[in-house]
Amino acid sequence: MSAAKSKSTRPRVKITRRRIIAAALLLLGIFIWLEATQLDPGLVTTLTFESTSLGETPTVGVLPLPTSAYLLMVGALFIVSGGINLLELAGRWRRVSLGLLVLCGALFIPTIIIAAAAGNDTNVTTIVAESLRLATPLAIGAFAGIWCERAGVVNIAIEGMMLFAACFGFVTLFFLRGTDLPLETAQLLAVVIGLLSGGLIALLHGWLSITFRTDQIVSGTVINILAVGITSFVRREYLLSTEAGAAKLGNISLPILSDIPIIGEAIFTNQPIFFMMFVMLAFTHLVMFHTRWGLRTRAVGEHPHAADTLGINVNRTRWINVFVSGMIAGLAGAWFSLEATGSFNDGMTRGAGFIALAAMIFGKWTPLGAFGAALLFGFSDSLGIRLQMVGVGFPVQFLQMVPYAVTLVVLAGFIGRASPPKAVGQPYVKE
Amino acid sequence: MSAALEVRGITKRFPGVLANDNISLTLEKGQVLGLLGENGAGKSTLMNMIYGLYKPDAGEILVNGQAVEISGPKDAISLGIGMVHQHFQLVDVLSVTENVMLGNERTRGPFLRRSLARREIEALSREYGLDVNPDALVRDLPVGVQQRVEIIKALYRQADILILDEPTAVLTPQEARGLFKIMRALLDRGVSIIFISHKLKEVLEICDQVVVLRRGKVAGTADPRQSTEQSLASLMVGRDVILEVDKDSATPGDEILGVFDLHVHDDRGLPAVEGLNFGLRRGEILGVAGVQGNGQTELVDALTGMRAVDSGRIVIKGQDMTSASPRQITERGVGHVPEDRQRDGLVASFTVMHNLVLSTYYRSDFCDWIVVDDRAIATNAHELVERYDVRPPIINNAAGGLSGGNQQKVIIAREFSRDVDLLIASQPTRGLDVGSIEFIHRQIIRMRDAGAAILLVSSELEEVLSLADRVAVMFEGHIIDILPIAEADRDTVGLRMAGITETAQPA
Numbered sequence: 001m002s003a004a005k006s007k008s009t010r011p012r013v014k015i016t017r018r019r020i021i022a023a024a025l026l027l028l029g030i031f032i033w034l035e036a037t038q039l040d041p042g043l044v045t046t047l048t049f050e051s052t053s054l055g056e057t058p059t060v061g062v063l064p065l066p067t068s069a070y071l072l073m074v075g076a077l078f079i080v081s082g083g084i085n086l087l088e089l090a091g092r093w094r095r096v097s098l099g100l101l102v103l104c105g106a107l108f109i110p111t112i113i114i115a116a117a118a119g120n121d122t123n124v125t126t127i128v129a130e131s132l133r134l135a136t137p138l139a140i141g142a143f144a145g146i147w148c149e150r151a152g153v154v155n156i157a158i159e160g161m162m163l164f165a166a167c168f169g170f171v172t173l174f175f176l177r178g179t180d181l182p183l184e185t186a187q188l189l190a191v192v193i194g195l196l197s198g199g200l201i202a203l204l205h206g207w208l209s210i211t212f213r214t215d216q217i218v219s220g221t222v223i224n225i226l227a228v229g230i231t232s233f234v235r236r237e238y239l240l241s242t243e244a245g246a247a248k249l250g251n252i253s254l255p256i257l258s259d260i261p262i263i264g265e266a267i268f269t270n271q272p273i274f275f276m277m278f279v280m281l282a283f284t285h286l287v288m289f290h291t292r293w294g295l296r297t298r299a300v301g302e303h304p305h306a307a308d309t310l311g312i313n314v315n316r317t318r319w320i321n322v323f324v325s326g327m328i329a330g331l332a333g334a335w336f337s338l339e340a341t342g343s344f345n346d347g348m349t350r351g352a353g354f355i356a357l358a359a360m361i362f363g364k365w366t367p368l369g370a371f372g373a374a375l376l377f378g379f380s381d382s383l384g385i386r387l388q389m390v391g392v393g394f395p396v397q398f399l400q401m402v403p404y405a406v407t408l409v410v411l412a413g414f415i416g417r418a419s420p421p422k423a424v425g426q427p428y429v430k431e
Numbered sequence: 432m433s434a435a436l437e438v439r440g441i442t443k444r445f446p447g448v449l450a451n452d453n454i455s456l457t458l459e460k461g462q463v464l465g466l467l468g469e470n471g472a473g474k475s476t477l478m479n480m481i482y483g484l485y486k487p488d489a490g491e492i493l494v495n496g497q498a499v500e501i502s503g504p505k506d507a508i509s510l511g512i513g514m515v516h517q518h519f520q521l522v523d524v525l526s527v528t529e530n531v532m533l534g535n536e537r538t539r540g541p542f543l544r545r546s547l548a549r550r551e552i553e554a555l556s557r558e559y560g561l562d563v564n565p566d567a568l569v570r571d572l573p574v575g576v577q578q579r580v581e582i583i584k585a586l587y588r589q590a591d592i593l594i595l596d597e598p599t600a601v602l603t604p605q606e607a608r609g610l611f612k613i614m615r616a617l618l619d620r621g622v623s624i625i626f627i628s629h630k631l632k633e634v635l636e637i638c639d640q641v642v643v644l645r646r647g648k649v650a651g652t653a654d655p656r657q658s659t660e661q662s663l664a665s666l667m668v669g670r671d672v673i674l675e676v677d678k679d680s681a682t683p684g685d686e687i688l689g690v691f692d693l694h695v696h697d698d699r700g701l702p703a704v705e706g707l708n709f710g711l712r713r714g715e716i717l718g719v720a721g722v723q724g725n726g727q728t729e730l731v732d733a734l735t736g737m738r739a740v741d742s743g744r745i746v747i748k749g750q751d752m753t754s755a756s757p758r759q760i761t762e763r764g765v766g767h768v769p770e771d772r773q774r775d776g777l778v779a780s781f782t783v784m785h786n787l788v789l790s791t792y793y794r795s796d797f798c799d800w801i802v803v804d805d806r807a808i809a810t811n812a813h814e815l816v817e818r819y820d821v822r823p824p825i826i827n828n829a830a831g832g833l834s835g836g837n838q839q840k841v842i843i844a845r846e847f848s849r850d851v852d853l854l855i856a857s858q859p860t861r862g863l864d865v866g867s868i869e870f871i872h873r874q875i876i877r878m879r880d881a882g883a884a885i886l887l888v889s890s891e892l893e894e895v896l897s898l899a900d901r902v903a904v905m906f907e908g909h910i911i912d913i914l915p916i917a918e919a920d921r922d923t924v925g926l927r928m929a930g931i932t933e934t935a936q937p938a
Binding site for chain 2: 286290291292295296298299302303305306307308309310311312422
């Protein structure tokens, strides 16, 4: 037996999370290095920190960086820490290599900005503010998804709910313009109608998927298709014949906060739905994790039968959550027509509902995680817009892709398998 | 003094089945009422009616002498009835505290007061010796502790009538003894308990009164002080049952299975099997005893090709099968009765006849090039259903609709009817009634006597001791000891299961 024993052990390199990240880092480092050597060494990226993008107020901070040297340095750092982490050293070195990993992670986004703006000035404040602004519908949409899915009902209809809300919110505003209501009141009413139309469509989703136990994906798809048809019909009938444009929701300045230098003006003087994103973040987090309703919702989404044996009405809980989800999605929809553009166009939500769903999943069904994921996607959007404005030495599409690629690596490596609420998608049938 | 709970003439009909037929029973205050019966005898149906999950078609329920209407679990809870279900009703991603308070939350303003519930759990835990950490996540807890969480849930709601639905089915003998201690503490404080079980020994040990159900009717009541296991078993099944396994001593032949320095990891990537070495010969049964979660599952997975081996070798009939696929292992003459019969043993939505050929459908007997020969499959099924006594013997029924015992018979029929040299049976009788257990044990002995090598993994110590020719005890991924059956008594093996060996003995 001992002879067999000695033969049996064959060394194997185990593929671990850390090794996946390390390998990705190594490849990225090599790529950055190679690209950086192609750059003109004289190029300088100037990071500025201005309070507005208009450039009327004086620049507060300027940080010039030699692009090529910076990238060579970062590339080298990535290669080194990728290599060290591939080895999976133990003991004291383990902490050093993990520290390097975190440092590399923190450098990702600044590096993208610096590489993208090679040879130019770029205003960091604007990028941050713009990322947050573009993240608004994604984050709010993701919260809508959390409300629904935490209770065990799949909601792929966020896109459709948003579109309905964008349309009917705007139609409300459009018709109220003719009356002598003050603009603010009309806008408020429009947003409220947006919320309610989202909620109403959610009731259809609840009716199909809770009462009739239709497959929840099918029900959601039906709503998405319905939304495209009905909203474009409404637009053609009522909006097309006229000059359909309306004032966007006005800016609000938060006292004290908006006086903070550099970021105050750019972030804390903003439109109402933007601020609602933070309100909804706090609200969703508190309700889900610190109230009776949240506890029951999570129980119903995970193990409805257990909740039932404790006297909790599973389907009632689901109905209410689906309705709230629809209203939150309605808020995200109102952002498109009332806050961002002041008009309504066919299919103007452009798949944001699905990206919101992705943000929810990346955030592992938690409000904070979903918010972080939405910010990453918002950043990617804003980067795309900026790259189209400044000419860059890198392929634009590649840089736009980077945040998504980073998300994938982070998901595969750090976070691991996302586990949805266990009962999601399953109608509850009492025995 | 009126009884804690009385049930009079309860009848419940499901489509096509009379689940409960005019059942009456009485639970006296501060006593344990044992409820015995085979699978499908109507025990759980009756309890679910008392707990308000089903509505009886006829009959009445009295709590403390008062006729009551129980239309949902909420009513039952407010009447002081608590139930520990056979399948725990716990949300495993929530903490113990959250599970206990769910549905009965204390709040300040809109916010949960977790600390209040936590203190109450700690108090209950101390009072009854339950030993539960209120902040642990339920999914991280072993089954025995999860059960105590269920008991706390009932006590937190001030239950004084506690229904325990097959509480010992998932416990080790040690854990079961712990549960009995807790039950006695509850009785001392005036709680009345209904105890549902298959295990006759336990019923005799703990109960004050026993009611036996058979096919939805009360078959009889018994006083445990004047009953024997034999008499209860006959009452339950309606005929005489042979409880002792009757077998000759083994005549081991050549080695079929060899395991050398096997290392396997579990789902979380932690080492679960650490350096196992053992051999198994033709015509013998090696029983693997041990508390669940000591690497048995991973060992079986590795042997059947369902889990990657980290290092070491598995040799079957002289050929290295270390990283072979399940199909290659099956083709090598290995039969597998998996631990989780519903997940790994059957395709619940397939018919009985198709489930019977899951490991052979591709062979020329049942398959003509690419066309499956349903007629041959049906013939095969008719024969096996009769030989293995699957009830009802309808081969076009979905396998998922059969009772647990009959599902297991389908698996046994499939695996035993092939040409098998090595049989790996994991928890083959878990959750089954005495009639089915008797049948399955006889089949295993028959296979051994026909010359197969059998690896029997079971957390039922009784089962291992009555079937095995040698007993291997697993503890924390190691085989602590392999004893010939003559030296393996309950106490010796029990100590090994807790990881204790006589270190004083000279090597």
